[in-house]
Amino acid sequence: MLLSLFNALPDSGFNAFLLLFVCFVAGMVRGFSGFGSVMIMAPVFSALYGPVIAVPVVLLADLMISLPLVRSVYKDALAAMVRQMLLAAIFGSLAGFALMRLLPGDTLATLVAITVLVFVGLMALQSQLKAAPTAATAQQNYLAGSLSGLFGSISGMSGPPAVLLMLRTSAPAFTVRATLIVYFMLIDSVLVALYTVQQGRVEMVWLSLSAVALIPMMFGAWLGSRLFHLASEQMFRKLTLGLIACSALTALFL
Numbered sequence: 689m690l691l692s693l694f695n696a697l698p699d700s701g702f703n704a705f706l707l708l709f710v711c712f713v714a715g716m717v718r719g720f721s722g723f724g725s726v727m728i729m730a731p732v733f734s735a736l737y738g739p740v741i742a743v744p745v746v747l748l749a750d751l752m753i754s755l756p757l758v759r760s761v762y763k764d765a766l767a768a769m770v771r772q773m774l775l776a777a778i779f780g781s782l783a784g785f786a787l788m789r790l791l792p793g794d795t796l797a798t799l800v801a802i803t804v805l806v807f808v809g810l811m812a813l814q815s816q817l818k819a820a821p822t823a824a825t826a827q828q829n830y831l832a833g834s835l836s837g838l839f840g841s842i843s844g845m846s847g848p849p850a851v852l853l854m855l856r857t858s859a860p861a862f863t864v865r866a867t868l869i870v871y872f873m874l875i876d877s878v879l880v881a882l883y884t885v886q887q888g889r890v891e892m893v894w895l896s897l898s899a900v901a902l903i904p905m906m907f908g909a910w911l912g913s914r915l916f917h918l919a920s921e922q923m924f925r926k927l928t929l930g931l932i933a934c935s936a937l938t939a940l941f942l
Contacts, residue, residue, distance in 0.1 A: 703736055706732065707732065707733070707736065707900075707901075708900070708904050709904075710728060710729055710732045710733075711729060711749075711900075711901045711902075711903075711904040711905050711908070712904035712905070712907060712908040713728055713908060714726075714728040714729045714905055714908065715753070715904060715905030715906060715907065715908025715909040715910075715911075715912065716908035716909065716911055716912035716915070717908075717912060718753060718905070718908075718909050718912065724847075725749075725750060725753065725905065726746050726747075726750050726844050726845050726846075726847060727804050727807065727808075727845055727847070727848065729746045729749070729844075729901065730742060730743070730746050730804065730843050730844045730845050731801040731804050733745060733746055733844075733897075734796070734801070734843065735801070737897075738794075738796075739788065739796045739842060739843065739844075740788070741891070741893055741894070741897070742844065743840075743841070743842070743843060743844040743879070743883065744844075744879075744880055744883040744884075744891070744894045745893075745894050745897040745898050745901065746844040746901070747840075747844050747876045747879050747880050747883075748876075748880060748894060748895070748898040749898045749901040749902050749905060750844075750872065750876055751873065751876040751877060751880065752898070752902055753902070753905060753906075753909065754869060754872055754873045754876065755873065757869050758869060758870060758873050761862075761865065761866035761869050761870065762866065762870050763866075764862055764863055764866035764867075765863070765866040765867040765869070765870040765871075766823075766859070766863060766867045769823075769824060769829050769867060769871075770867060770870055770871050770874065772826055772829035772830055772833060773829050773830070773832055773833030773836060773850060773871055773875075774833060774871065774874050774875060774878070775830075775833065776829070776830040776831070776832075776833030776834040776836075776837065777833040777834065777836045777837030777840065777846065777875050777878070778837060778878060779834060779837065780833065780834035780835060780836065780837025780838040780840075780841070781837035781838065781840060781841040781878070781879060781882055782837075782841075782882075783834075783837075783838055783841075784837065784838045784839070784840070784841025784842045785841050785882065785886060787838075787842055788841070788842055796842060796843075799842070799843070801937075803839060803843055803845065804843075804845065804933075805933060805937070807845070807848040807852075808933045810848070810852060823857055823858070823859065824853055824854075824856070824857050828853055829853070831849075832849040832850055832852070832853040833849075833850070835849040836848075836849040836850050836875060837875070837879075840875060840879050841879060841882070844879075846872065846875045846876070846879065847868070847872060850868060850871055850872075851868065854867060854868060
């Protein structure tokens with residue numbers, strides 16, 4: 689078992705170190721900000737393995753990190769919003785799978801990195817905008833969900849559209865956090881199931897790489913949760929976006 693984990697790593701020592709370091713940073717970011725881990729991991733994993741392998745791997749790793757949190761927050765989540773986004777995300781993910789059959793792996797990997805940079809810019813601008821005075825509408829939920837499913841299927845990054853929508857509402861912070869945690873857990877599960885159906889089986893490389901990723905992610909999450917109290921939320925938000933952007937830029941040159 690241990691040998692299969694090592695075999696899942698890239699042949700290049702530098703790329704193997706980069707992969708483990710990125711997983712550690714992703715876990716740390718998740719620990720102190722609550723989001724961003726997939727956006728850090730997806731560009732590098734896609735550049736090294738291609739989206740067909742990278743996406744289910746980062747989804748499985750994110751799912752395993754999210755599961756322990758759901759039990760304590762699901763009662764605070766906006767159930768109707770989660771249902772609407774999830775329904776739209778299923779249809780959006782089907783469009784994403786169709787797109788993957790049309791484009792080569794290298795093109796998709798580059799698209800993943802560019803998409804990350806676009807979302808980083810949007811999330812940076814988000815801090816300059818005022819929150820909407822009312823809850824998100826059903827139309828907004830369906831739009832965010834469809835985009836979430838589309839980007840989730842081709843890159844593993846189902847989070848940014850949902851995060852952007854939630855941050856534009858007047859919902860309290862604990863409700864935003866709970867809603868996103870529950871939604872991410874569900875959409876990650878759906879996307880992994882769709883990838884399994886598409887491939888006809890659960891690929892061993894998915895499990896091996898997810899296990900490899902989970903070890904540094906857990907240590908990073910533990911460290912990040914403790915570093916959170918040493919600086920302001922605004923500082924960590926900027927640091928999170930900066931690390932995500934660095935990961936995307938690194939992936940463009942791999």
